[in-house]
Amino acid sequence: MSTPISYRDIKDQGSFAFEPIQYGFSEMGIPLTYFPPSDDCRLLVFAGIHGEEPETTFLLSRALRCLFCPPRHVAIVLCANPDGMLRGTRGNAHGVDLNRNFPALNWSSEPVLTRLTLESPRETRLSPGGGPQSEAETRALLSLLSTLNPRAVIAMHAPIGCVDCATHSPLVQTLESIFELPWKQGLGYQTPGSFGTWAEEASLDCVTLELPRMALELLAANYAQPFATFIAEFY
Template sequence: MRTRRIPAPVLCVLLAMWGCAMWAAGCGVRPPMLGGDEAPMVAGRAGIACQVAETQSEPPNPAGPRTIRLGHSVEGTPLVLHLFGRGDGGTLVIGGIHGDEPNGADVAQRLLEHLEAEPGARDGPPVAILPQANPDGLARGTRGNARGVDVNRNFPAANWRRLEPGHRYYGGRWPASEPETCAVLIAIRLTRPERIIAIHAISGGRHCNNFDGPAEDLARAMSALNGYPVVASLGPCHGSLGNWAGVDGGIPILTLELPRLLPGPDAWDQNRDALLEAIGLGRFIPVAR
């Protein structure tokens, strides 16, 4: 019986095409579809996915916000999302993605405490707050997480890129390889936000309202209240949340860059009105809904 053999050059081309497809399956991951009830499945190169490990929707304190446990950091600290208001959408506020920018986590925590004390917040516009997205980094005072990954370069954006461990912007072994990144992706899937505010800090007088995606109006509304300039781009930021959610996914996202050395209480005073405005509880300009 005669068997047909695939010529060697054709075999090489087929193997190369298969290799490219496998690579794309891991690295060219697109934002998960927003909507639907299933947990987000964000495939990495090893086929690992972000899944909702455990959730808890009962308020620990009946008078307080509902909470969802999104998972754990590398070193086991729970990553907890706090929910206010009614309905879907609204605003997702994230603090402390970079552990060496503690005033960002402090401002997110102060916003959370402000809403806990605000009688109208429980029935107001929907707001979800993840005050400490990188608790291990915050505990160590390091930019990255406990594995040295810059969580804000680990999102499965089209422009994610591979860098060597130890690099300041090391984005992990593959996109969404870190549990902290997964927690943010899960929070976005669960809350389906109309806008995202990520609170960071920056040195050299470059504090600003930086936006990605269709968030220029939001940046201008906040600028009117915190006095920070509106900035469209802070550089390529490969694999950042801004690129994944704003540029690739079309979700308005505002990266609030605080002055790096400004203590948390002062940063809160400077930004309280702008943040309340952004989440729809401000007293100044109605945020378009």
């Protein structure tokens, strides 16, 4: 008889009730880790691919710390870009925007133009890398996906505040409901070599969850528990 999914009924959520395993190293040599599901992987959720979006890692961590045992079908990467997170940079240690480093057909060697805030002009330059999957973090995530073979992926970003996906799938509708966010089809600008573009070409369902612009405590208070329930009960 399998162990039923249960939730922590105690106040202390300071640490994880289960352990991550390693799937590679960052360019600076930091271990890349993920929390495996207890059964087959049907969904991968990753956060922190942009080091300037620490709220994604924080909220996913808070949700995971609500769980008393590993999710049955969901694998979790808390931080896909630990070098960027440590340095507070959007890119990795090489200044590469990892979300422009995936081997999509439209990968481009042109500099990546990003914004320092939502109101800023798009004039901050990052590198897309020396070529598709030139970066260790990109290759490791691709390898992990190949190993886990999930049917869908949630890529967490911030702070645009929407659920971005080409189709209005049941997964999109669930995330709309949990996070009280609108569905969008694209963000209005080109993203050559992005994870989402690569996933679409690979026929992998990918939803980009853009968290709203909100203080960390409010993000956790509003969304950690419902997100944890979603992760625990996903089938």
